[in-house]
Amino acid sequence: QANTDITVVLSEELDLVEPCMATRSNIGRVIMQNISETLTELDVRGDKGLMGRLAESWEDLGDGTWQFKLRQNVKFSDGTDFDANDVKHSFERVFSDQITCESKRYFADTELSFDIVDPHTINIKAEPAQPILPLLMTLVTIVPEETPFEFVRNPVGTGPYVLADWTAGQQIVLERRDDYWGELPAVTKATYVFRSDPAVRAAMVETGEADIAPQITEVEATNPATDFTYPNAETVYLRIDQSIEPMGDIRVRKALNAAIDREAFIGTLLSEGTQFATAIVPPTTLGWNPDLVPPAYDPEQAKAWLAEAEADGVNIKAPIEVIARTENFPHVAEVGEAIVQMLSEVGFNASLRMVEVAEHEQYYSKPYPEGRPAQLIVAQHDNARGDPVFSMYFKYHSQGTQSGLSDPKVDDLIERASAATGEERAALWSELFAYLHDEVVADVLLFHMVGHSRVSERLDFTPTIATNQELQLSQIGFK
Amino acid sequence: MIKLIGQRAIASIFSLLVLMVLVFFLSRLTGDPAVLFLPIDATEQMKEEFRRLHGLDRPVLEQFWFYLQDLAYLDFGESLRKARPALEVVLEAYAWTLPLALITMALVMVAAIVLGSLAAFKTGGFFDRLVSIISLIGASAPDFWIAIVAIVIFSIGLGWLPTSGVGTPVHWILPVAVLFIRPFGLVVQVVRGSMLAALQAPYVKTARAKGVKNLPLIFVHTLRNGMLPVITVMGDQAAALLNGAVIVETIFGFPGIGKLMIDSILQRDFNVVLAAIMVTALAIFIMNVLIDIAYGLLDPRIRY
């Protein structure tokens, strides 16, 4: 093994190595920007914001139409040239009903039409207008126009690496392309292997069997020389369904918030570095509101609110199920147990239910089961994409699939913010966050989580907030 | 013998059918694969499309009918998640599981029979106690615990063995060793108990009167009489291994059927589950026929 070859140990095997599924984090970690590239890219290391990748520049032509100027002299790994037809084809493929591409969901109600101006200029028109279209371009990987409308097993892309070997169950090998359009990365070959056990992943880097373990647990992350902590864009919260007694009452929701001793979790069940959340998106997101303060831990106040509510005839003794998913995040069961204990201490009749993923889904997403008791869904949501639009509709709009509330003002704010641009967009999101947090008390926001990576000392690499979604080999250097 | 195999083949086809019907319908009771395949905030329309693409929108009976038709051509359908033929995925995993199971069981058989028999021969003695206690601890210790401790000692501490993976024969040592422990503990006890009874029999006296040495006395004269429960229990353990050794596969990154099966069940990848169960069942059926034949070979008095 040449010393510019590296081994990456991932936590789960890839089912597919399909470019249009690159937004799925385990797939993205291997192919995103390594094999397949996107038109634009979000800068997570510096503060450049949205940068061009396969697009050199873009411009809003008004009326929902954006013009993208494409990079010249780019070749796919199969030798064909990259041009506007490939872009068009890539999008058509994503929207096709012959194939289930994940990135499609980001364009849920948006109709895109393409107009190829010249081989390296393309106009994309969104119906209704989509103010963050260039940002959405970070989500769609570009494939050659010959790519069929079905999942491929040997992805062809414009990225610096090609898939050299995929032995199901064992390994995936990427090799560096010498005809890459950009600067040649330092890593010549990357082998991906898969180990479910975090202790084993950590051990592999320790013994030199691997160079990077992007996800290990806080328990394993004990060596400051090799172990990094990074915010992973995941936010943990308790979803409240306001339509079920006693959750409709704001005092109850406030009491829920005040009953939880958030500080007690950090450095104990959750890693040092975990932050309190005041919104469902991490602080790096547009419109994040720095003025919001996390609810204080105040059991006495919680009891007082409950007493008040009870006096008004709210049945605060109604059973409340705290439903968490096994292996959702490290120590989820203990977190659930602790939450239940805290809720019980202020007088809630709470109990914990740990369920597996499919069952969790039933409770988390609409349609919710009939005749359910009050439930608090422990859920983890990630948004590293820079804009709240990817979260807010689903979680808070009255039509959102995981929404537990129905508030016209919330709906209105979401709709307006989604359609706005620039400063106004940020302001609207801010307003929404404040309204949800302080006025509605829509849910129990808990933590912005951190992830841990172990990186061999011979590498020069620091994980970022994007490490959950992608692992750009070109960002890895050698010491 | 040929007749027995023939009869069993026919009976097994029925069993396979029963199994298939059971799995087909029961698995479909456990939820919708679309919500698990697609991200949590996928639209209902995407879910619809996914179901349509994979025929999951049709009535279950119709799905079953189509499945049967495909099966007639040995087509087990596609994996929902991997977009590959389910059978191919399963066979790939099986190519790892089968040798793992065989090697492990072969070692278990030899070690358990030798130690269990010797323990029974010296009932109540030091060796007997030692073997019993070690094997019982082995049979009841959590295997992930043993696996991790083994990695810590042999890979990290001593650096003798790789932590995980399947590249070379050395990679197999830890998985086999960890898998070995539980069946070994179990079978030792069964051998010991069975031999204890067999050693009481009068023909053991005959052998001693003949001047047969202790080792052939134990392993030739007595063992064969005590083998019936032993091979039965070994069969059960082998079946468990053929069903996949989840923990070991998970920890050692061993691409066997166990992890595949678990993942497929949890992800409701029905076609893979079905294909995996059918292949496993076939292996287990063959094993059971072999065991039944072995009964007859071991004990000529047995008639079916």
Add this chain to the structure above:
Amino acid sequence: MSEALLTVKNLSVDFHTARGTVHAVRNVSWSVSRGETLAILGESGSGKSVSANAIMNLLDSPPAEIVSGEILYDGKDLLKISQEEHRALNGKKIAMIFQDPLGHLNPVYSVGWQIVEMMTAHGRPHDLAHKRALELIARVGIPEPEKAMRKYPHQFSGGQRQRLMIAMALMLKPDILIADEPTTALDVTIQAEVLALLKELQAETDMALVLISHDLGVVAEIADRIVVMNEGEIVESGTVREVYHEAKHPYTRKLIAAAPGKGEIKIPNRSSPILLSVEKLSKSYHSFHALRDASFTVARAQSLAIVGESGSGKSTLARTLLRLETADSGHVYWKGKDLLTMSARELLGVRREIQMVFQDPTQSLNPRMSVYELIAEGWDIHKLMPARQERRARVIELLEQVGLIAEHIDRYPHQFSGGQRQRIAIARALALEPELIICDEAVSALDVSIQAQVIALLDSLRQRLGISFIFIAHDLGVVRDFADTVIVMKAGEIVEMGPTAQIFEAPREPYTKKLLASNLDPDPDVQAKRRAMGIYA
């Protein structure tokens, strides 16, 4: 007499049981020299087999304990040498024929393998062993030796198994052969052949033979000296003639007096009703016809004896008519109803009326049941005698009738001697007060005094309660004393049938004649005379 080859001195063996210590062998001393035959006679349960086992180092200890004594062979005390030294002697220098051949053959290996192993275990080449095995199997009168080698123990008749054991013991031409009741299951013709074989070998290799037997005829024929055991002790010893003619101990005198075959011959009662009628019953194993077209009847209070060559299908007949094997063809009418086509429910009722004592007592007693449970089981099955106290009393009564004692009631089968087990089996059959008892060599392992007691018991039951008997036996003396009708079988067929007097006094078939001629007389002088006349063999 030359120097002793094997000497047993002051041997005492105890068994420790939950209910106390059993002194099985007490201060027993005897010796045997090269070329000599020592017969150990004695009451059933008197410690004969236990002392033989002690010589072979086969006692499990605990529970057995050798309290005192020496066993000297070749200048060494066998009780002191190491296990390994003992092992090397066993089989090669000292061989043993066990009393109970079925249990003592390994059920899962072919008999050929087991016989051959006797030599290979002592380092002899396999093909040599194979040749010798074939030769010996032929010598003990097993048909088709090649084929027999490949068969398993359960495929042989009781007598055949016993002969296989004999063949096995003779493989290595041992210095000493301990034969524990070697001929109990052999008909007199085969017995004669086997005894001749033993003698021949003895002459050839100067082997010492320790013969444990209760058959006075056999003893008279083959033994040089006799020791008589009773209650674990030696009560008498001397040459054959001395002991037979000038016995000092009352037990010995009782024993000799009890020798069967001297009583009055019974005459069948032609007027009593027919209970069982067997018509053309056949049974074959694969292509081998074990039983061919057997037809006969049994009337109430009749005692029908079946004698015949070992392996001629006697046990098969019994088993088939009881539906333990499925018959190929034929009918068995029990009180007019065909047993073979009866429904399971009807059959259950009949089961109480017909009982059987199996040829192999050890195997037919459930090792996990105490004597009480074994005997009382029938009452449970047929819901008789509910009161427990009554039951115990009745079990004790039955035990005493067959010559056992009340203390035995809570013991388990493995704690008994061969003859004692056979008596337990008889007591079990009697417990149900059936109408027909099939006795397959039921008294063959009993010493003559107990045998006489049991025969007398059976006969009184026959007279008092009208019980009928099918009595499979090879001891013509016992048959003569007990039966009123005799069937002679050979090679699966009934060759002659008739009232006892007719068979014994005017046999028609050559086989019957040969059988009668081969019978041994308990008087050594008579026996010597016959030998001199060359009447036999």
Add this chain to the structure above:
Amino acid sequence: MPATITQAPTTASETKGPNLISMLWRDKFAFVSVIILLLILVSALIGPALLGDAATQQNLRGRNFPPFSFERGWLFYLGGDALGRSMLARLIVAAQSTIAIAAGTVAAAMVVGTILGLIAGYMGKVVSQVIMRLADVIMSFPSLLIAVVVLYVLGPSIPNMILVLAITRVPIYLRTARAEVLEVRERMFVQAAIVMGATHSRIIVKHILPVIAPTILTIATLDFAFVMLAESSLSFLGIGVQPPDITWGLMVSQGRPYLSSAWWLAFWPGLMIVIAALSLNLLSNWLRVALDPTQRWRLEARRTKSV
């Protein structure tokens, strides 16, 4: 008449049946096992009532308290868990559901499996074939799928857990029982019983069962550990017992991530499983000797001396 018997002084009065207590005392391993098992049983019975609160009292800031110190009282001598609860209290409280599940599963599987196995071995071809093929089906049905189906459709609860685990354990008893029956039914004493008129059920229960029982018992006691661990892996996958219920298996699976930082979380419950299994097996080894008349002498011989 035959050999005389010296009555041993202790058994002079007519004691019926073997004296189990004194036989137990002779096997010190079994004796200790019985004491341990009794302790576990007592914990299972009164543990939750006694220590239920101590077992749930959380203290996040005092989590993973290391063992072997009396600093926080004897309840924390074995350390504290990830939520700062007393390990000792939790171990004691968990005994109840652990034993309930393990005993329930093993008993159910053993009874059903053995009965079916006896029938399959004893009865005619057709019945036997049907039962055996059914066993094949269960054997090749992954336990996890049964678990997912049952627990998904019926919901997780201790009886459902028992159901799931028991179904998967039935074939081993079934196959073992049948294999043994095939051999035992050829024995002569079974034929003797047939001649006496014993019904099928009597033959099975009185003559065959006692012979195969020791093997079944051995397997059953070994299965105890197996079931506890299987339950643990189901919990781990989120379809078994879940907090706030506790079992040793669940504790083991919850302690798993802390193996390198707080070993006692998984070690103590694992040790409890080992100890419980070990005791049970030593006891069953003793039992199989004590109940076998041909071997009982090992436990009752007064004097021993080798030849």
